Amino acid sequence: MTATACTTCRRRQPSPPRPAPGRARRRAVNRSCIRTCSTLTARHGDRLGEVVDQHGWPAAGLVGEEAARAAWLTAQHADRRLDVQRRALRLREQAVEAGKASPRDLAFLRDRTLVNEGRKQMYGTQIAGVKDGSPVPWPCEHPERTDALRAEVGIEPFADYVAEHAPA
Numbered sequence: 001m002t003a004t005a006c007t008t009c010r011r012r013q014p015s016p017p018r019p020a021p022g023r024a025r026r027r028a029v030n031r032s033c034i035r036t037c038s039t040l041t042a043r044h045g046d047r048l049g050e051v052v053d054q055h056g057w058p059a060a061g062l063v064g065e066e067a068a069r070a071a072w073l074t075a076q077h078a079d080r081r082l083d084v085q086r087r088a089l090r091l092r093e094q095a096v097e098a099g100k101a102s103p104r105d106l107a108f109l110r111d112r113t114l115v116n117e118g119r120k121q122m123y124g125t126q127i128a129g130v131k132d133g134s135p136v137p138w139p140c141e142h143p144e145r146t147d148a149l150r151a152e153v154g155i156e157p158f159a160d161y162v163a164e165h166a167p168a
Contacts, residue, residue, distance in 0.1 A: 045078030049087070057091040059100050072105050076112055085113045103153040111138075123150050124158050134162050 048071060051058060060068040075088035089109050095101035111121035120141040127135045137158070140146050147157045156164075 044074045045081035045084045048074045048078065049081065049084045052084075052087060052091070057088070057095060059095055061100065068101075072101075072109065076105075076109055079112075079116055082113070082116050085109065085116060089113050104155055107150070107153040107155060122146075123153065123155060125155065 051071075055062070058068055058071040062068075063071070072088075072092070075085055075092075078084045078088075089106075092101050092106045092109055096103050096106050107123045108125045111123050111125040114121045115126045115138045120139045121137070122141055124137040124140050124143075124146040126138045128138045129136055137146075142149070147159075150157060155161075
């Protein structure tokens, strides 16, 4: 049996027993990995909610850089736990104001939360899909100001992001 890298999490997954032609095989592996990742992020979102209840936001000064980054990533990907995302967003806003967290990470979390609420994002960090080989963002509140807003928080211009993530 061969292995294929998942396009979602980049982990190597066993290929289906009867490999389908190219694209179909990748989709099958990707669906399996998405289910696994969704289950894990839901569990991790639950646990992050418990940690925040008991100890407050796990900031770098409290838990170290690596664990603080993991907490942010957990909130960022806890799409089934909008309550956790909203709470993390409020706490991250406070941390950014106090100079204890990255405005860049806050921008990603803000956009993710807005998209999950069915609203327009601010920074164009959340991608809806791919059209003609280029990432297409979910609708933005002020598309004409997206690159200026991105620059304010240290995110590269959208055109640079597209060029970096476009298929080779």
